[in-house]
Amino acid sequence: MKFSLTRQAITLAVLALLPAAGEAIYFQDKISWRSPIPPSESVNVDQARAWGENAIWVDARADEEFARDHVPGALSLNEDRWNELLPQFLAAWSPGKKVVIYCSAESCDLAREAAERLRKEAQISDVFVLEGGWEAWLKKR
């Protein structure tokens, strides 16, 4: 009986593997297996700096962290006050300008979420998440 149960479970697990593998192959170009942020949507500190005036820096961290310190010229745009801060950002942004969003570190998810919202809600395509976030900026300051 025990063997039968195990065998049934393994059969189901293997059956589910087949369409999952097919889906993974189908989506291979749309999702990165290495990082939550696809390479085409991220930028490192040096590249972002090189964009100079052609880039707007956006700080997705909470207000207190932004008030403590931030990238010079960066605008605050966080989840807590999104509706309040978005008009300020849109006033500063112009078509053709690249948007560089950062949060505290590589592991934080705020920048990715803010980037996603800007792409969906504001229809801005040139939005990039800063690799390593604020920590990476501090190291290269």
Add this chain to the structure above:
Amino acid sequence: MNSTPNVERPTSNVQVSGSGATSNVKYRTANVLWRIIDLIVGAMFIFAGIAKILNLDQLIADLHHLRFASAFADLGNLSVADPAEFAHDINNFRILPWIASVTLAFYLPWLEIFCGLGLVFRVLYRGALAILSALIVVFTLATIAAKVRGLDITCGCFGHASQHWSLLAHLATNLTILAALVLLWVSSRSTKTS
């Protein structure tokens, strides 16, 4: 030689017919009840799997507001969901590395669908029950662990339709499903032993 038991059988049937018929009705009623639970739990997991593979947000919103005509139209406009969204939901629990989150984002929905079908059609039934019970226990523990660690997680359990559920709603749903699965386990064991 063979005719004797045949002659005797109607007598014994008459003797047991009263209690036998009653127990037969009870057995059938119980069986129907278990089948209904099978179907409900199976359908929930099939739906949970499909909700992660297809974009059902609009359909769910229309059904929620009883806009059946729009819901019917939505069925024709279903699109494939972005697996990255579910991968991010898993990654937000901060338990697994990103590569494992992506793997699960592709794999879990299909596992739920196949196990749900197992319950509905009673194929590989006990294997399906075992996997689904294990999944629900893991989901529940992960949800509690995330809350204890202060993580603001969005649940991908039923696709993005469930992303604004509270912790209590998560736990209540999970525990109800777990209770139903345990009942099905007990029923399948008693059926096997009787």
